[in-house]
Amino acid sequence: MKEYQTITEISGPLVYAEVDEAIGYDEIVEIETAQGETLRGQVLESSEGLVAIQVFEGTSGIDQNASVRFLGETMKMPVTEDLLGRVLDGSGRPIDDGPEIVPEERQDIVGAAINPYSREYPEEFIETGVSAIDGMNTLVRGQKLPIFSSSGQPHSQLAMQIARQASVPEEEEGDDDEDGSEFAVIFGAMGITAEEANEFMEDFERTGALERSVVFMNLADDPAVERTVTPRMVLTTAEYLAFEKDYHVLVILTDMTNYCEALREIGAAREEVPGRRGYPGYMYTDLAQLYERAGRIQGRDGSVTQIPILTMPGDDDTHPIPDLTGYITEGQIYVDPDLNSQGLQPPVNVLPSLSRLMDDGIGEGLTRADHGGVSDQMYAAYAEGEDLRDLVNIVGREALSERDNKYLDFADAFETEFVDQGFDTNRELEETLEIGWDLLSMLPKEELNRVDEEFIEEYYREEDDEREVVEAAD
């Protein structure tokens, strides 16, 4: 391996070095500073005689005398089942004082695209125990469903609730699952604060979830450039556990906004032509290469389900990060600041939320035959109730018809009864749907035009006594 002391330019996270051999694109580089510190980087552009290197740890301490070594291979993640229970840094090195990790394989972190022909369509329902998700925006195995949130919202609690609860039924059902696929959580933190990280870790430890989890930690004060490799490390590990070791893997990535900021930083340092709001023009492709690593593969028992979390700058979902994400992922869950300030737990706004794979994952034989109808009807009714709230502000409740008042009551009850379940309550789907029917029964039967008549017969509550309790409680 040749060593060069030929650095010609250092700019932001980038180092340019002259070389006299062919260096492959994306190759891994080690830079040893005069102080003996070793930094790692990756080739961003390779031309004859000159390469551009992005340094993960940042370029401080590097001078023109630093020596540069090209390792002749692209970045690899050492993977093994023993990673479960371990805490690693953003570049995949253990930081939990545990034993050394002996890898079974070293896999390229830039995963190749899954052949669409080899995929299996996801349609296995995951019970998260959260009504707003199970009932209205059902998650299925192999889906990528991000949480769109903004600063100061309890998105982490929601993610933890999902990770905690989604795993439980799987273990109970152990015997139905003849292949014995187990559940694993891989947690990738990118640029979150140490405090947030502690919350996650405490929760992992409290619930004993750590032993079937792998944690990758890139904290806010860790090098920003490292964030661009953290999710790739995470997903490489996830794919290994899912498709070679048959685990059902739930990947939580937080916070994608920090990841995109890091991309922008590198783009700016390279003086690239910027796209919208200064983010690089290839951000869609880059994000797609992460999100599309969710899924199921024919003939393999495991699955990779992704829940990326992103905080929308200014709570604006037209910002490039949520916008591009929404075009790639299969739906999104909105955490709403207004609902949060009303004290709803979790403060999920179901109206803009969506799960694209829901229709194929629910219904007879999968969840319950009336699931689709109930969900559609509640959507329509809640949307109507929401509209009427604006009107009430102007004309007052008395000016509205009896029908309109029922919709207003429905919308209120929907929030307090259905959505606001608390971060520690685990609701079974059956319970979620029953609450749904309790609420729908507040409306006149004729209004239920999205539900098949047979289900109205079966589930509609004819007596009003149950409902009055709720209305009185408002």
Added chain:
Amino acid sequence: MSKAESTETTGDGVIQSVSGPVVSARDLDARMNDVVYVGDEGLMGEVIEIEGNITTIQVYEETSGVGPGEPVENTGEPLSVDLGPGMLDAIYDGVQRPLDVLEGKMGSPYLDRGVDAPGIDLEKKWEFEPTVEVGDEVGRGDVVGIVEETVTIDHKVMVPPDALEEGETTEIASIEPGSFDVTETVAELDNGESVSMHQEWPVREPRPSANKKTPRTPLVSGQRILDGLFPIAKGGTAAIPGPFGSGKTVTQHQLAKYADADIIVYVGCGERGNEMTEVIEDFPELEDPANGNPLMARTSLIANTSNMPVAARESCIYTGITIAEYYRDMGYDVALMADSTSRWAEAMREISSRLEEMPGEEGYPAYLAARLAQFYERAGYFENVNGTEGSVSAIGAVSPPGGDFSEPVTQNTLRIVKTFWALDADLAERRHFPSINWNESYSLYKNQLDPWFQENVEEDWPEKRQWAVDVLDEETELQEIVQLVGKDALPDDQQLTLEIARYLREAYLQQNAFHPVDTYCPPEKTYLMLTTIETFNDEAFDALEAGVPVEEIIDIESVPRINRIGVQEDYEEYVEELKADITEELRSLY
């Protein structure tokens, strides 16, 4: 160049630099748009810029690990597709590599690099049946025989356009029925040329046609809001813009499933892998509503998902439309769905920015509008060079950032296409599907298609449509007042109009794509549904005039049954009965 035959490579070069999908090479003797093989692994690429001794190449595969000094081979031919039997019931990536074959060749569910496969099976034998005899005169594009490609489609074997000059004819020297693979000669021509089932065509060049005509037949989609209000013609162009989650893909899938075209080419351009898998799993099982055969028998799929190489995303649209044009030449009506053209435009932007070209609006290259126009102009109702008529309808989904229709891709598309189906996030949020906004959408084909609907459905089709549009327009105006003062403050007749409009919206415009019956609505049913609502309208206004209070009219028992027409299989009887019940009930009030 085509992958079906190995061409001799000429003028090799050496890689000078690598930056993502853009590679530059020196000493390469190449023309613009030549296909080249890059590096030791032979990754496929295309020449996109030549400057002095330096050639810039966009590579269709991941370039990790490729470095300077590695060789670049030129094939000397532009990017082409293999045309011939076997394109239907197939699934390709953006450069027409069959994904099922790749899976076998790579032995892994992941897409490896440097593996190539011809677009059509070169060894499969097809039963060729001549339709001309020795001595018959043939010209360019003339059909010499057919093979049964799938249960639904007879593939017509044509004289390739480059075998003869324009207008020139020659005689068939020999032709035999029998079993051939696509490379074997099935007919010899008098001028020495031979005809096989296999043709190649450069994707960026439209296939020749005799004449473009005004389209006058609708592409019936079985979707009420499309057929009823905003129809597209066979040979027409349409855009479906909408923010994420508004139902672009479901609308495209519905069209692919139920549009009455002979052939469907579905291009998944930079979209989700799971969505393509859904198509791959669903289509072979779904029945073609026209003949009960599997839908895949008339479908060719191109799946270049968002994580597949960006350069192949740029080319997948061209691959799709070239395949569509080939079937058009056989005299078929082809419908091409491109989901989504924004991803295609972004691929152009990404490549353009790597080339450090001067950006136009929002970073898109200045040639964006021209490329979009060139693509949509390849659609149309054509008189083919062989005298048959065929059409290519192009339906492009657009994914505007933030759902803002003023962005360049939407705007440049709208300048070209004649049908605009605007998807609306508000409607989607309240689960009004298809969430096509009836105020913003339009179809410029309406007038030229009316005679067809009058002849094939009902004479007063245009009047009924206009009535529905008027009611919906009035509702929009009234809603503004309702927002201020509440519904009860409106006079009775206006309250009634709102109620009528509600049925139009909820029963007529909404359609459940996941309901086995409602998912496809023939134009006759669309028509009957509308007349049922109109019956209610007419009778209700008569009752109102006779002094019946509006609350009583709205509350009649039979009218909510309108909402269930969509799910009725025997809708004629149901509608008949319902109309009678509504009339009777309303008349009994006065």
